[in-house]
Amino acid sequence: MSSLILRFRSKEGMHRINTTQSSNFQSIVNDLLPKLSNQNLEEIILSNNPNSNNESNSIKLSSILDKTVSELNLKNGDLLYITYLNNNEPTHSKQLDSIPINSTTTSTTNISTSHGPLTQIKQLPVDDELDKLDGMIQRPISSMCRHGPKGMCEYCSPLSPWDENYRKENSIKHISYHSYLNQQMTKFNKKELNSSYIAPLENPNYKIDLNCNEGHKPYPKGICSKCQPSPITLQLQKFRMVDHLEYSSHTILNEFINTWRNSGYQRFGYLYGRYEKFDKVPMGIKAVVEAIIEPPQNDEIDGLTLLNNSNWENDEKLIDSIASQLGIYKVGIVFTDLTDSGMGNGTVLCKRHKDSYFLTNLEIIMSGKFQISNPNKTKYSSNGEFSSKFITCVISGGINGEIEPRSYQVSNNGESLIKADLITGSTQPSQIFVNNSNDTRYVPDISFSKINEYGLEIKTNAKPTFPGEFLLVSLTDSFPLEPNPMFNSKSYIIENREFLGDINKDFQNLSTLYKYLKNQASDIFDFHFLIYIIKLRILNDDEARLLIDYIKTRDISKYNELINTGGWLSLITILEQSS
Numbered sequence: 381m382s383s384l385i386l387r388f389r390s391k392e393g394m395h396r397i398n399t400t401q402s403s404n405f406q407s408i409v410n411d412l413l414p415k416l417s418n419q420n421l422e423e424i425i426l427s428n429n430p431n432s433n434n435e436s437n438s439i440k441l442s443s444i445l446d447k448t449v450s451e452l453n454l455k456n457g458d459l460l461y462i463t464y465l466n467n468n469e470p471t472h473s474k475q476l477d478s479i480p481i482n483s484t485t486t487s488t489t490n491i492s493t494s495h496g497p498l499t500q501i502k503q504l505p506v507d508d509e510l511d512k513l514d515g516m517i518q519r520p521i522s523s524m525c526r527h528g529p530k531g532m533c534e535y536c537s538p539l540s541p542w543d544e545n546y547r548k549e550n551s552i553k554h555i556s557y558h559s560y561l562n563q564q565m566t567k568f569n570k571k572e573l574n575s576s577y578i579a580p581l582e583n584p585n586y587k588i589d590l591n592c593n594e595g596h597k598p599y600p601k602g603i604c605s606k607c608q609p610s611p612i613t614l615q616l617q618k619f620r621m622v623d624h625l626e627y628s629s630h631t632i633l634n635e636f637i638n639t640w641r642n643s644g645y646q647r648f649g650y651l652y653g654r655y656e657k658f659d660k661v662p663m664g665i666k667a668v669v670e671a672i673i674e675p676p677q678n679d680e681i682d683g684l685t686l687l688n689n690s691n692w693e694n695d696e697k698l699i700d701s702i703a704s705q706l707g708i709y710k711v712g713i714v715f716t717d718l719t720d721s722g723m724g725n726g727t728v729l730c731k732r733h734k735d736s737y738f739l740t741n742l743e744i745i746m747s748g749k750f751q752i753s754n755p756n757k758t759k760y761s762s763n764g765e766f767s768s769k770f771i772t773c774v775i776s777g778g779i780n781g782e783i784e785p786r787s788y789q790v791s792n793n794g795e796s797l798i799k800a801d802l803i804t805g806s807t808q809p810s811q812i813f814v815n816n817s818n819d820t821r822y823v824p825d826i827s828f829s830k831i832n833e834y835g836l837e838i839k840t841n842a843k844p845t846f847p848g849e850f851l852l853v854s855l856t857d858s859f860p861l862e863p864n865p866m867f868n869s870k871s872y873i874i875e876n877r878e879f880l881g882d883i884n885k886d887f888q889n890l891s892t893l894y895k896y897l898k899n900q901a902s903d904i905f906d907f908h909f910l911i912y913i914i915k916l917r918i919l920n921d922d923e924a925r926l927l928i929d930y931i932k933t934r935d936i937s938k939y940n941e942l943i944n945t946g947g948w949l950s951l952i953t954i955l956e957q958s959s
């Protein structure tokens with residue numbers, strides 16, 4: 381069952397109706413009719429041409445109620461025109477088996493222009509950069525070509541960035557976000573059809589409308605086709621918001637994993653970095669991680685708990701603001717799930733694989749919640765948001781017992797299931813439990829569909845549980861061949877490790893800071909150090925900005941200016957006295 385959108389233009393405006401190929405027109409009329417000023421089906425004329433008096437193109441709405449969308453040969457994004465009959469006018473309509481839709485016939489019409497992309501939305505620089513590209517994949521002249529150097533044929537013409545064969549041939553698991561955006565744009569807004577605009581990206585909404593008053597009492601006392609969420613079919617998401625995760629150096633990850641190496645406890649951190657273009661995938665995006673910040677947490681051998689106290693809330697705001705002055709931001713989370721193999725050779729158990737799980741059900745729900753609170757800003761959805769670029773990276777054992785990072789995102793459907801409170805964890809980590817309906821939650825039919833080895837789509841009821849992998853997309857991971865990390869000095873002590881006690885003897889305090897400054901002199905390009913020193917509030921705002929500027933630009937004159945400021949001199953005095 382593939383869902384699609386039909387557009388109806390009436391004198392009241394443009395109406396978009398979500399439907400499916402197999403839906404009949406009666407179900408569309410149920411959604412459409414309340415939006416029209418004339419609700420007499422006998423008087424509503426539908427046409428694929430704005431000039432409805434042309435009888436060959438128009439049809440009475442009442443005559444096609446039992447026809448399905450596919451029987452009428454309607455496609456996603458198609459535009460139909462509605463006019464009303466006057467009772468005393470003879471009808472021109474006649475029954476048609478299909479309404480032939482041709483986008484070029486509508487291009488000549490002059491419908492009032494509707495809104496376009498939301499230009500006021502501030503996107504990330506990488507999105508603005510990719511927006512300007514068409515992403516067409518250029519191909520050289522091949523041995524199959526039978527034309528001169530200036531000619532072009534099916535073997536050498538450029539491919540669209542979402543081309544299926546190219547994706548498979550290059551072992552790319554998912555098309556990129558911007559390829560998907562371009563594909564949706566082509567689907568909904570044909571270039572020659574500049575009369576109207578449909579936002580090509582929308583988060584699905586699976587929530588029942590608790591305020592619906594379409595002639596019934598609000599849910600749970602009443603329900604209608606308008607407030608009731610439609611059945612959901614879960615499929616592996618074909619696109620991914622981010623294609624690749626890159627740690628800008630091995631050191632970042634090594635220092636993070638050291639907690640486990642030294643204590644056997646698992647660890648959690650926030651990834652700070654930025655999104656950049658990723659050239660290995662058409663129109664791809666990679667996240668480049670420059671630092672891992674570790675929030676307060678209770679770590680254990682088999683898991684951990686985050687301590688979201690008010691201190692951390694304040695720290696997090698400060699860290700985010702320092703990061704933003706450096707041009708970086710949170711791009712995701714990372715956690716370890718490591719168990720020594722006991723073989724004494726440094727290998728770890730491979731626990732996460734295709735026969736167990738990649739992320740557990742609770743991790744999927746946690747990741748989804750992080751994604752929901754870190755939405756992707758885009759001009760191309762009606763509310764300025766679509767899915768998320770927030771990544772979940774888990775450090776665990778690979779097939780050969782090596783410690784390796786693997787990165788995932790929860791699908792757009794998964795985010796919407798979580799938002800509507802339709803899923804929870806189950807006792808089996810690989811399975812997600814579908815909640816039951818209650819007074820504030822209506823759970824529609826949910827199924828998941830898989831293509832089997834014969835290429836056939838197999839649909840299975842998702843209740844009571846379904847495999848979590850249906851909500852995941854995976855990213856590729858790597859380290860750069862020529863590292864050029866933003867923070868490349870010896871790292872100062874990492875925050876919030878006090879609870880680990882004797883294992884990490886050195887904590888962030890004045891005496892360790894003094895030692896660090898004495899050893900490092902001007903070589904202080906480290907995020908943990910920068911945050912700790914600003915948190916002390918001995919430097920004033922200007923001095924703090926100068927320090928951030930120095931770390932960002934590496935301009936030694938800024939350092940020389942800094943060490944002569946009042947704040948810096950007091951800092952050194954305080955450090956000398958305290959040690």
Ligand code: ZN
Nearest residue numbers: 525532533536
């Ligand atoms: Zn050719």
Ligand code: ZN
Nearest residue numbers: 592603604607
């Ligand atoms: Zn209702």
